[in-house]
Amino acid sequence: MAASPLPRWAPTPSPTRPLRVSSASQTAISSCSSWTVCSSLSSIFVPLFRRSAPPLPVDAPANGVDDDGDRVGCHPLDCVGARKRGHHPQEASPMVFLTWEDLTVTASSGRGNRAVILDRLSGCARPGEVLALMGPSGCGKTTLLDALAGRLGTDKKRTGDILINGRREKLAFGTSAYVTQETLLMATLTVSEAVHCSAQLQLPDTVPAAEKRARADRAIRQMGLATVAGSRIGGRVCKGISGGQRRRVSICVELLASPALVFLDEPTGGLDSAASLHVMGRIASLAREERMTVVAAVHQPSSEVFGLFHGLCLLAYGKMVYFGPAADAIEFFDANGYPCPLRRNPSDHFLTMINKDFEELEEGTTLTLPRAAEVIQTLVDSLISQRGSGMKNEAFTIKEGAPLAKKRQATFLTKCAVLTRRSCTNMHRDAGYYWLRFGIYIGICLSIGTIFFNVGNSFASIQARASMLMFTSTLLTMMSIGGFPSFVEDMKIFRKEQLNGHYDATAFVISNTLSSTPYLGIISIIPGAIAYYLTGLQRGFDHFVYFAAVLWACTMLVEGLMMIVAAIVPDFLLGIITGSGMQGLLMLNAGFFRLPSDLPKPIWKYPTYYMSYHKYATQGLYKNEFLGLAFEDLGGRGLTLNGEYILKTYLQVEMGYSKWVDLAILLAMVLIYRVLFLVTIKVGEALKPMINCISVKV
Numbered sequence: 001m002a003a004s005p006l007p008r009w010a011p012t013p014s015p016t017r018p019l020r021v022s023s024a025s026q027t028a029i030s031s032c033s034s035w036t037v038c039s040s041l042s043s044i045f046v047p048l049f050r051r052s053a054p055p056l057p058v059d060a061p062a063n064g065v066d067d068d069g070d071r072v073g074c075h076p077l078d079c080v081g082a083r084k085r086g087h088h089p090q091e092a093s094p095m096v097f098l099t100w101e102d103l104t105v106t107a108s109s110g111r112g113n114r115a116v117i118l119d120r121l122s123g124c125a126r127p128g129e130v131l132a133l134m135g136p137s138g139c140g141k142t143t144l145l146d147a148l149a150g151r152l153g154t155d156k157k158r159t160g161d162i163l164i165n166g167r168r169e170k171l172a173f174g175t176s177a178y179v180t181q182e183t184l185l186m187a188t189l190t191v192s193e194a195v196h197c198s199a200q201l202q203l204p205d206t207v208p209a210a211e212k213r214a215r216a217d218r219a220i221r222q223m224g225l226a227t228v229a230g231s232r233i234g235g236r237v238c239k240g241i242s243g244g245q246r247r248r249v250s251i252c253v254e255l256l257a258s259p260a261l262v263f264l265d266e267p268t269g270g271l272d273s274a275a276s277l278h279v280m281g282r283i284a285s286l287a288r289e290e291r292m293t294v295v296a297a298v299h300q301p302s303s304e305v306f307g308l309f310h311g312l313c314l315l316a317y318g319k320m321v322y323f324g325p326a327a328d329a330i331e332f333f334d335a336n337g338y339p340c341p342l343r344r345n346p347s348d349h350f351l352t353m354i355n356k357d358f359e360e361l362e363e364g365t366t367l368t369l370p371r372a373a374e375v376i377q378t379l380v381d382s383l384i385s386q387r388g389s390g391m392k393n394e395a396f397t398i399k400e401g402a403p404l405a406k407k408r409q410a411t412f413l414t415k416c417a418v419l420t421r422r423s424c425t426n427m428h429r430d431a432g433y434y435w436l437r438f439g440i441y442i443g444i445c446l447s448i449g450t451i452f453f454n455v456g457n458s459f460a461s462i463q464a465r466a467s468m469l470m471f472t473s474t475l476l477t478m479m480s481i482g483g484f485p486s487f488v489e490d491m492k493i494f495r496k497e498q499l500n501g502h503y504d505a506t507a508f509v510i511s512n513t514l515s516s517t518p519y520l521g522i523i524s525i526i527p528g529a530i531a532y533y534l535t536g537l538q539r540g541f542d543h544f545v546y547f548a549a550v551l552w553a554c555t556m557l558v559e560g561l562m563m564i565v566a567a568i569v570p571d572f573l574l575g576i577i578t579g580s581g582m583q584g585l586l587m588l589n590a591g592f593f594r595l596p597s598d599l600p601k602p603i604w605k606y607p608t609y610y611m612s613y614h615k616y617a618t619q620g621l622y623k624n625e626f627l628g629l630a631f632e633d634l635g636g637r638g639l640t641l642n643g644e645y646i647l648k649t650y651l652q653v654e655m656g657y658s659k660w661v662d663l664a665i666l667l668a669m670v671l672i673y674r675v676l677f678l679v680t681i682k683v684g685e686a687l688k689p690m691i692n693c694i695s696v697k698v
């Protein structure tokens, strides 16, 4: 067959990725003593990263010291003035040279066996460049990203080294960002609100508000989201923008503050080819301008998108079949006997050659592809033979980069204020959070009011009053379970943002408490007033205020309890069952269904009765209602029973202290439950590495 006159596909120099460095820059590099270290690193994976460093910005600080004199890092590449943080020098953070060596990840495959997910991978990612992780589905791209980002699950065990600027160190809070495959955004916010909030959280207070806004607007435009800026993101609550647009919002939010290291899991998932090109182009140019180190797992890039990658790490079933400049991959396949056909997208060719999932299906067909297992073995052997054996340890001798400093962010107070505002907006717009409950409370309180209407002072009214008070307080608290799906969603968003260093657990707990307080106030006071006045409970505004205050404290308290459950049991169905079970148990021991003296002493009286907030709520409400009233005796013999006598004998209320003590105990419990919520999150974080450690030893 005659050779096609058309040229074979070849990578074109990308505008974001010049192939040659200027002679001036070359001089700068050779004059820097540290560069020898950099160059030895870049020669680890022969012929990996043969491409020279991108052109160097002339205005970048050369000494790694920020405006305030703080050291912002002195990675070897810093000395060539590489990192450019255009807008605010105080935002500068050190560049990250990420290296991994002999990285192996295994997971339990049952009966004490462990399956190898990643098999002795080595590689590096450099500042200013985009390293693409490619391979067939299930080859280990997400696992590699998780391992590099320090987010492997407790069921996985990792061996090998991961170095940051030549050091075994943890990434400082806020230094890296990870855009996961799952898009987690607050559904009720508009695109513009989500990005603006994120800018306020991530950018330091020294950046003027107008600039934060301008930066967020620019990011929205650059991600092609200007037309949907005013639309709700959507999700469980409402339809909102498309999946691809949501994906772009996630990327936009994470790249806003130009983190030094960015992990992207399938950033182009759900995007059409034009959108993929624009988004990846934006990421590549941001990486170059801001000297970010980008590692992106990409599934099936178009040839244009492929042309944007600087490095390529090609995986097949946990093994590395290629690591090096993306542009040299074709040559590598060609040299090993697997040339890319004319005009074929190189990524299609690579993935077709190394995918063995469908080989059995292909038997008997006219397809004449070499067996993928052979291809993989040939490429793996070839890659290993290309590596200089002496190079292995060289990467680990680098000790020149300063430890990564924590990036400057908004102050704690600003974060609390922004989060409170955002949470208030979400609670207001998500009908399932409070408004639905509010409507149902109104309906139920109207029902209570009509069933117990004008209860009077007969002997029977004693039982009616006690039942009404018990029911109103427990129903209002039980209904908090209805908001559980919203809590779980809040927790997921919090965990994602916390892992990416936007804010910490304390800011989240404070803002959540502050934002829920007024809503819980409204849903305690208005339905409470309907039930109170229709039933004809004790007159006097102070009595109603006390009644509403107890309801409000109970709802606050139960919300805290449900947040603790949401932090421990992230699945909402399991959480609802657990939460309602706990509440039912506490209610049972409150001294209403079984009088306190009749409760079995071990467990039920001590300690459960004293731990049950229903005990303090009902006893406070009883004192508020019965003290000062007199009731007709049974049989209407003209005798009267005073409230104090009823409290002591019929209801067995502890009369040694006033109703205000009961309220104070409830308020203390509100605080304790919120602190417990914070402790649960913190302990969960602290236990994670320990659990990892234990699972590694097993």
Ligand SMILES: Nc1ncnc2c1ncn2[C@@H]1O[C@H](COP(=O)(O)OP(=O)(O)O)[C@@H](O)[C@H]1O
Pocket: 107, 108, 109, 115, 117, 135, 136, 137, 138, 139, 140, 141, 142, 143, 144, 153, 155, 156
């Ligand atoms: N927790 C786990 N236990 C056992 N196997 C796992 C676990 N997580 C992932 N795997 C397996 O590891 C392989 C790689 O998964 P993943 O990194 O998600 O692949 P990719 O992102 O390339 O599609 C898959 O075959 C998957 O089934």
Ligand SMILES: [Mg+2]
Pocket: 141, 142, 143, 181, 265, 297
């Ligand atoms: Mg994946």
